[in-house]
Amino acid sequence: MVFLGPPGAGKGTQARDLAETWGVPHIATGDMLREAVAAGTPLGQDARRYMEQGALVPDDVIVELIQERLGKPDAKRGFLFDGFPRTIAQAEALSTLLEDLGQPLERVIFFDVSEAELLRRLTGRRVCRACGTTYHLVSSPPGRAGVCDRCGGELYQRQDDSESTVRTRLQVYDTQTAPLLDYYRKRGLLTTVHGEGPVETIRAALRQAAEARS
Numbered sequence: 001m002v003f004l005g006p007p008g009a010g011k012g013t014q015a016r017d018l019a020e021t022w023g024v025p026h027i028a029t030g031d032m033l034r035e036a037v038a039a040g041t042p043l044g045q046d047a048r049r050y051m052e053q054g055a056l057v058p059d060d061v062i063v064e065l066i067q068e069r070l071g072k073p074d075a076k077r078g079f080l081f082d083g084f085p086r087t088i089a090q091a092e093a094l095s096t097l098l099e100d101l102g103q104p105l106e107r108v109i110f111f112d113v114s115e116a117e118l119l120r121r122l123t124g125r126r127v128c129r130a131c132g133t134t135y136h137l138v139s140s141p142p143g144r145a146g147v148c149d150r151c152g153g154e155l156y157q158r159q160d161d162s163e164s165t166v167r168t169r170l171q172v173y174d175t176q177t178a179p180l181l182d183y184y185r186k187r188g189l190l191t192t193v194h195g196e197g198p199v200e201t202i203r204a205a206l207r208q209a210a211e212a213r214s
């Protein structure tokens with residue numbers, strides 16, 4: 001199964017949760033790249049060069065990472081992808097890999113969250129200048145606006161959480177991912193889950209969508 005959704009959609013939390021319930025690996029390419037870089041593997045060294053330049057890691061590197069991961073014994077019973085594929089080229093490479101393994105994709109879940117809600121979630125983070133404690137204006141606000149509960153320090157918004165940066169991230173996502181939605185819809189694999197509202201409601205909707213057999 002693949003989980004697709006914009007940054008801030010909350011798919012990571014739900015994907016981890018469902019993978020644990022099913023006893024299958026939660027395969028998040030972002031985490032895997034950071035681990036490969038930290039471990040200094042040849043692939044990690046390769047990926048690091050791109051990441052240091054702020055460039056996207058090329059499809060073939062990502063696909064190699066996925067191929068290695070799928071070869072591990074815990075992936076025999078299935079797997080849940082989070083943050084992969086991101087491009088049509090990656091989706092096609094994945095399809096070939098899975099055909100070779102005889103484990104085709106069963107479903108692609110799209111987390112649909114409005115842009116207004118994504119902006120609210122992604123721009124709400126505030127960080128204490130003095131001690132680094134993180135708050136969120138909606139989900140974990142400080143007792144007094146602009147002031148750290150722990151040390152009384154001043155709270156500020158990081159540059160990468162600013163509205164203009166967040167809008168750019170969302171645009172990049174839109175450009176890359178809209179074609180993927182069509183790609184999987186045409187293959188009859190796409191199910192949309194409404195990603196707003198209480199976490200428990202989203203979880204229930206997700207399980208229903210994920211466990212339904214087409």
Ligand SMILES: [Zn+2]
Pocket residue numbers: 128129130131132133148149150151152153
């Ligand atoms: Zn503080």
